[in-house]
Amino acid sequence: MKSLGGAVPAKHVSDGAIAPSSPALAPPQHIRMISEGSFYCDRGLPHQETVSHECLMLCSGGLVMGTGIESSSNIYGLFQHICVAFELVLADGSLVRCTEKENSDLFYAVPWSCGTLGFLVAAEIRIIPARKWVKLRYESIRGLDAICKKFAEESANKENQFVEGLQYSRDEAVIMTGTMTDHAEPDKTNCIGYYYKPWFFRHVEGFLKLNRVAVEYIPLRHYYHRHTRSIFWELQVHYSGKFHSTAQLPNYLLIFFIFCLFVF
Ligand SMILES: Cc1cc2nc3c(=O)[nH]c(=O)nc-3n(C[C@H](O)[C@H](O)[C@H](O)COP(=O)(O)OP(=O)(O)OC[C@H]3O[C@@H](n4cnc5c(N)ncnc54)[C@H](O)[C@@H]3O)c2cc1C
Known part of the structure; x- marks a missing residue:
């Protein structure tokens, strides 16, 4: 990826x-x-x-x-x-x-x-x-040539203030384009940075599986920190895929606490 x-x-x-x-x-x-x-x-x-x-x-x-x-x-x-x-x-x-x-x-x-x-x-x-929100558009693309073409087109479009692609296999990617705004559609806001939210690359993978275009409004700070919690996908690599979200942290702490009770 x-x-x-x-x-x-x-x-x-x-x-x-x-x-x-x-x-x-x-x-x-x-x-x-x-x-x-x-x-x-x-x-x-x-x-x-x-x-x-x-x-x-x-x-x-x-x-x-x-x-x-x-x-x-x-x-x-x-x-x-x-x-x-x-x-x-x-x-x-x-x-x-x-x-x-x-x-x-x-x-x-x-x-x-x-x-x-x-x-x-x-x-x-x-x-x-700075503006309050980033209006982020997700589009899943299949096929390496189509992915490269779409990414080049979106990068050349200067109306896009942000362009990012996450590639999940040789032929599967989600291309995201964003613009800053002070106004958000209330039913499309997503505070992706909260601890219980899925890691960003997992969230984006959901749009790949749904195979549809989607739009979300993300608080500017959450947008800039979108890869911070999971260090892109490095944490998953370190935890061998068994630790998909920091929302699981309380479970791990609980297991550790129970383990300590028995051992000590
Ligand atoms: C998971 C991951 C994802 C990444 N994704 C991207 C990406 O999307 N885009 C991208 O461009 N890069 C990416 N990188 C690479 C990263 O941006 C570069 O390696 C960058 O140089 C690292 O910045 P740093 O703050 O960690 O610097 P460091 O690794 O700490 O430093 C980089 C170099 O700068 C020197 N240096 C640092 N501060 C100073 C200073 N004040 N004065 C003099 N020298 C200094 C250090 O000695 C070192 O040689 C990624 C890296 C990782 C680990």
Whole structure:
């Protein structure tokens, strides 16, 4: 199974800044952030990164120094492309700021450098206004060619603020497209992040089995954290498929408690 972030390169304008191609999207502003892993919407702020960490354990330093492609990358590019300035502590202890025009050789060398050039202590990134909900459309697709075609089409459609595909076998996938909104249809809301909800990739698999198009409204924060609880599908791998949801945690704790009573 593979998670596919939006893969179409962002459009570049002459000054090197990345321009949103859709008139529906407000022009990004900049904000300076320290290297950390939380989202702006986690803190109730009215803005969010144009490309956000879509799993809680990722940090800005890792996404800049390693790489980060997320489900809004079809519009904005990689995480490093939304950065307009870096601040690094170099090996000699000096603090250096670099941008496209200031220490530009360092600025362009930082992405992919995996910490070899210095320690990243801050980055200035592009932000856009946050909305309350993500209207997410799920479509199950069968056949590898059809999956690739659909994913390319949806990534090229700049009305889609988010594009993601989850592939369950060579020929079975669910392609998801999303847009942010402040208004939700009440009967279609789903707070997928609550502990008793199924892991996101299992939830999406349900649409594959139902074989139909569906729409849900997901709180923005829940959307960005959708892979956090299950670390994509890694927890299932570690638990050999016997632990499908954190809703089962009380059962495991109860078994552990009973075991302790008998043993001790
Ligand atoms: C389950 C899973 C799913 C993934 N899915 C995706 C995905 O969908 N899209 C995607 O693009 N990537 C994905 N990745 C890869 C991940 O985004 C990259 O490996 C990213 O670099 C990891 O970020 P991190 O915050 O964990 O950084 P780390 O792994 O901690 O660091 C990455 C590199 O950056 C360096 N570094 C980190 N912080 C700093 C700093 N402040 N200053 C200097 N150097 C620093 C580290 O030394 C290291 O070399 C996935 C990884 C996993 C494990």
